[in-house]
Amino acid sequence: MDDRGSAAVALDGSGSHTHNSGGGKAPRSATALGPESGYGGIVAMTWSVGGVVIGTGVSPMAVFPVGTTTVLLTVKDWTGDVHAATTKVVVRGDTTPGLWCYYTPAGAAGGRPTVAAGATTVWFAGPAAFGGAPFARGAGAWTARCVGSYVAKRGGRVTFSVLLTGGTVKLSVGGRSLALTRVPWSNLAHKATTSLPAGLHPFELTYIRRAGAKDPPSLRLNMPAALLSHQSRTRMPVVSAASPASGALAGGARLTLIGTSLARTSAVTVGGRRAKIVAAPTAREQQALAATRATVLVPPGTAAGPVDVVLTTPAGVSNPVTYTYLAGRAAPDMIAWRTSTLKTSDGSKDFKLAAGTTGALGPDRRLYVGCTAGGRLFRLDVDWLTYRVKSACSVWLGGQILGVSFNPADVGRGPPRIYVSIADISKGAPWTGGRVLGLLSVGGRACFGPPATVVSGLPVQVGHDHSIGRPAYTQQGDMLLPVGGVTNVGIPHPASGSLDESPLSAAIVKVPLSKRNFNGRITYSTNNASTARVTGGDVQVWASGVRNGLTLVRHSMSDTYWILDNGPNIGYGDVSKTCSVTAPMDEDARPETRRDKLLRVAEGGYYGHPNRNRGRDDPRQCTYHLPMVRAPGYTPALAYFEPSSNGLEEMRVNIFRGALKGHMFFSRFASGGKGLITAATVNPRGVLVGGARAIRTVKYYSGLSITVDPYGGLVMPRVRQGIVAVLIPIYKRNPTAGTLVLSVTPNRGPRAGNYRVFVSGFNFGEEPVVTAARKPCKDVVLARGGLTCTLPPGTGRVGVLVNGVRGSTGHDFEYLNV
Numbered sequence: 001m002d003d004r005g006s007a008a009v010a011l012d013g014s015g016s017h018t019h020n021s022g023g024g025k026a027p028r029s030a031t032a033l034g035p036e037s038g039y040g041g042i043v044a045m046t047w048s049v050g051g052v053v054i055g056t057g058v059s060p061m062a063v064f065p066v067g068t069t070t071v072l073l074t075v076k077d078w079t080g081d082v083h084a085a086t087t088k089v090v091v092r093g094d095t096t097p098g099l100w101c102y103y104t105p106a107g108a109a110g111g112r113p114t115v116a117a118g119a120t121t122v123w124f125a126g127p128a129a130f131g132g133a134p135f136a137r138g139a140g141a142w143t144a145r146c147v148g149s150y151v152a153k154r155g156g157r158v159t160f161s162v163l164l165t166g167g168t169v170k171l172s173v174g175g176r177s178l179a180l181t182r183v184p185w186s187n188l189a190h191k192a193t194t195s196l197p198a199g200l201h202p203f204e205l206t207y208i209r210r211a212g213a214k215d216p217p218s219l220r221l222n223m224p225a226a227l228l229s230h231q232s233r234t235r236m237p238v239v240s241a242a243s244p245a246s247g248a249l250a251g252g253a254r255l256t257l258i259g260t261s262l263a264r265t266s267a268v269t270v271g272g273r274r275a276k277i278v279a280a281p282t283a284r285e286q287q288a289l290a291a292t293r294a295t296v297l298v299p300p301g302t303a304a305g306p307v308d309v310v311l312t313t314p315a316g317v318s319n320p321v322t323y324t325y326l327a328g329r330a331a332p333d334m335i336a337w338r339t340s341t342l343k344t345s346d347g348s349k350d351f352k353l354a355a356g357t358t359g360a361l362g363p364d365r366r367l368y369v370g371c372t373a374g375g376r377l378f379r380l381d382v383d384w385l386t387y388r389v390k391s392a393c394s395v396w397l398g399g400q401i402l403g404v405s406f407n408p409a410d411v412g413r414g415p416p417r418i419y420v421s422i423a424d425i426s427k428g429a430p431w432t433g434g435r436v437l438g439l440l441s442v443g444g445r446a447c448f449g450p451p452a453t454v455v456s457g458l459p460v461q462v463g464h465d466h467s468i469g470r471p472a473y474t475q476q477g478d479m480l481l482p483v484g485g486v487t488n489v490g491i492p493h494p495a496s497g498s499l500d501e502s503p504l505s506a507a508i509v510k511v512p513l514s515k516r517n518f519n520g521r522i523t524y525s526t527n528n529a530s531t532a533r534v535t536g537g538d539v540q541v542w543a544s545g546v547r548n549g550l551t552l553v554r555h556s557m558s559d560t561y562w563i564l565d566n567g568p569n570i571g572y573g574d575v576s577k578t579c580s581v582t583a584p585m586d587e588d589a590r591p592e593t594r595r596d597k598l599l600r601v602a603e604g605g606y607y608g609h610p611n612r613n614r615g616r617d618d619p620r621q622c623t624y625h626l627p628m629v630r631a632p633g634y635t636p637a638l639a640y641f642e643p644s645s646n647g648l649e650e651m652r653v654n655i656f657r658g659a660l661k662g663h664m665f666f667s668r669f670a671s672g673g674k675g676l677i678t679a680a681t682v683n684p685r686g687v688l689v690g691g692a693r694a695i696r697t698v699k700y701y702s703g704l705s706i707t708v709d710p711y712g713g714l715v716m717p718r719v720r721q722g723i724v725a726v727l728i729p730i731y732k733r734n735p736t737a738g739t740l741v742l743s744v745t746p747n748r749g750p751r752a753g754n755y756r757v758f759v760s761g762f763n764f765g766e767e768p769v770v771t772a773a774r775k776p777c778k779d780v781v782l783a784r785g786g787l788t789c790t791l792p793p794g795t796g797r798v799g800v801l802v803n804g805v806r807g808s809t810g811h812d813f814e815y816l817n818v
Contacts, residue, residue, distance in 0.1 A: 070087075103144050122146055141208075150201050151199070157195050158193065163218075169219070237261045238260050241693060258696075259318065268311050271301055340726045353722060357719050370421075387728070405473070408748035422468075431462055435453055453521075461485075480542055482552050484506065501529065504534065545608045547609035549565045553648050553650055557682070557811075564597070569594065579622035595640040598640075645666060647705035654741060658810065661808050679695070714727040
């Protein structure tokens with residue numbers, strides 16, 4: 001809220017989409033939404049309050065007064081269909097219900113809290129309830145201090161009652177400490193009585209946990225929640241993490257502080273030296289970041305070693321966190337990106353590609369893109385140094401393509417073989433219309449060889465958009481394929497096609513391509529999806545409960561598998577609670593119910609989307625679980641994402657001297673606007689470092705899916721806008737940068753070796769010497785932006801060196817187990 005009692009709010013209609021597939025153009029009279037208008041898209045969005053239009057387009061800004069305002073969004077698609085929905089915009093004054101609590105472990109620097117969180121009611125039933133502070137579970141000493149105001153409706157005597165275990169408590173009201181006395185009939189209850197005039201009074205409740213206390217910590221204040229509040233602008237900043245944790249003594253690294261109440265950061269010091277704060281976020285960015293991040297440029301250090309990082313806001317000074325200056329390390333390239341698109345061959349305009357959904361970099365360094373428009377598959381010859389498309393060809397396969405991939409086991413076996421995840425989802429089509437096709441990329445005008453069916457009979461959401469996505473491949477060369485669910489939360493509904501889940505829906509299925517005489521023709525015992533059983537084919541469920549994931553990614557450093565799964569929607573069907581109990585999808589349910597989620601999936605895991613068909617044999621699959629709730633037989637999500645988040649990919653290119661190698665990048669799709677790219681560190685054990693809080697914003701610029709090119713660019717088709725967005729890393733490529741080894745394409749292949757690979761990079765010299773796992777990569781041929789050579793046989797993960805120089809720690813190529 002601003003000083004005038006109102007707030008500017010960024011409205012966001014990017015989650016709106018149409019299920020009307022097929023060709024078409026927006027009528028000229030429609031209010032177009034910019035370049036996304038036209039084929040299969042939304043052509044008009046109108047926002048209104050009480051019949052008065054307050055904005056148009058995907059994401060207008062509007063000013064709202066304090067209180068609750070109902071906003072109507074009316075959407076029109078290219079066929080003329082019009083739908084409307086309402087939402088409530090709540091603008092609160094600076095007074096926020098409940099208290100604000102600070103949690104401080106014993107020995108914290110300066111006695112400053114390291115965790116902070118709001119508490120609508122003070123009812124902390126166990127260690128986990130104390131703000132999620134990790135030290136609350138340990139044996140050490142710590143304190144919890146909750147502050148705010150108490151409102152006395154009328155003057156007179158007031159009694160405050162507190163129940164606690166495992167510690168002691170202090171209470172201050174109106175600036176006076178109150179003596180709490182134990183209630184005779186209880187060892188847990190304490191009370192204090194005082195006289196207060198009507199009005200607001202400062203309130204502070206402090207719980208003190210003794211080291212080695214045997215009883216578990218708990219605290220409850222018996223007080224109506226409506227009588228407690230606090231001023232949000234008085235919240236002290238608390239920093240919980242810094243990323244990265246170390247950097248060059250020369251400074252220059254981009255340092256992101258993660259915590260609470262950081263929105264009004266006015267100063268940051270690193271080792272006592274002031275750091276430059278990165279440009280303030282826009283209003284929309286502040287909403288997305290929820291005041292939990294501040295980014296600075298690290299100043300040069302005076303000596304190697306750890307230093308304190310401290311953040312200041314008008315409310316006060318934060319707790320210090322540690323940043324370590326490293327000796328003998330050159331200043332890193334500044335991590336920076338620029339936005340662009342794939343261009344035509346002369347670079348004069350955007351390369352147009354209608355309804356592109358998914359892409360993959362082939363072993364031939366070409367970009368292959370699948371589309372929803374008639375199942376069209378493109379092959380693009382791209383100059384990856386200029387991002388110009390030198391030539392393009394395509395084939396029409398019919399249907400909707402949501403996955404394009406290459407099996408690393410096929411490397412060295414002739415022309416590249418593309419696997420296409422495609423489905424017929426038109427109204428009236430069978431629910432078994434999902435297929436995987438295999439095509440060879442060939443020379444000449446033909447472009448592609450004839451398609452061959454690899455898998456048939458996969459379930460799809462007829463008349464809607466849940467289908468089969470982009471797979472990952474195991475070290476044996478088997479395919480792990482995401483297959484979408486056909487219900488909202490396990491129960492059929494007309495809005496989602498009136499279909500039941502079937503034996504292979506809402507799952508990741510294993511397609512054992514390495515099996516001799518593999519049979520990909522799936523057959524069922526009946527055409528009734530709810531009771532059908534698989535009677536033919538070698539495809540089986542590998543992991544279950546994945547509602548609608550577009551891309552499965554294998555994290556190469558840890559050999560773990562990751563997927564973003566779309567959450568359910570209001571109005572598309574009820575919730576399966578057990579194999580026989582159904583509950584309504586409540587519009588007032590917790591927001592996280594409808595958010596997308598990040599999953600690390602493993603064989604045999606269940607991830608929360610019900611399937612009563614499989615529940616007959618595995619009852620846990622009948623029950624929906626909130627994403628992060630722990631329950632027997634259910635694996636919770638690692639993080640929430642705002643809808644619609646679909647794309648993810650591992651960075652395997654040595655950009656910024658390997659600072660981002662092994663990091664995961666995520667894309668949030670927007671039907672209009674720019675979208676969002678975020679990133680997180682995943683370590684070699686497959687752990688999301690820093691948890692959900694450490695997921696950082698990279699750029700407000702994305703597409704539906706992500707492909708990483710040989711030079712570290714993120715290539716992302718925009719399905720509604722008919723272009724391919726590119727996020728390009730900015731780093732030194734001139735001779736002063738020295739030999740720069742970036743990546744190997746392909747980056748996986750059979751252990752027998754003896755196939756050609758492309759090593760991207762710069763400043764290799766006239767006669768470079770290339771080695772992989774200390775063996776020569778022979779027949780070296782220099783090329784623009786790199787070289788090609790014949791890879792030797794090998795095993796495991798290996799580095800590739802040019803003239804004895806390695807791009808970074810970690811591997812550049814991985815041999816399969818076959």
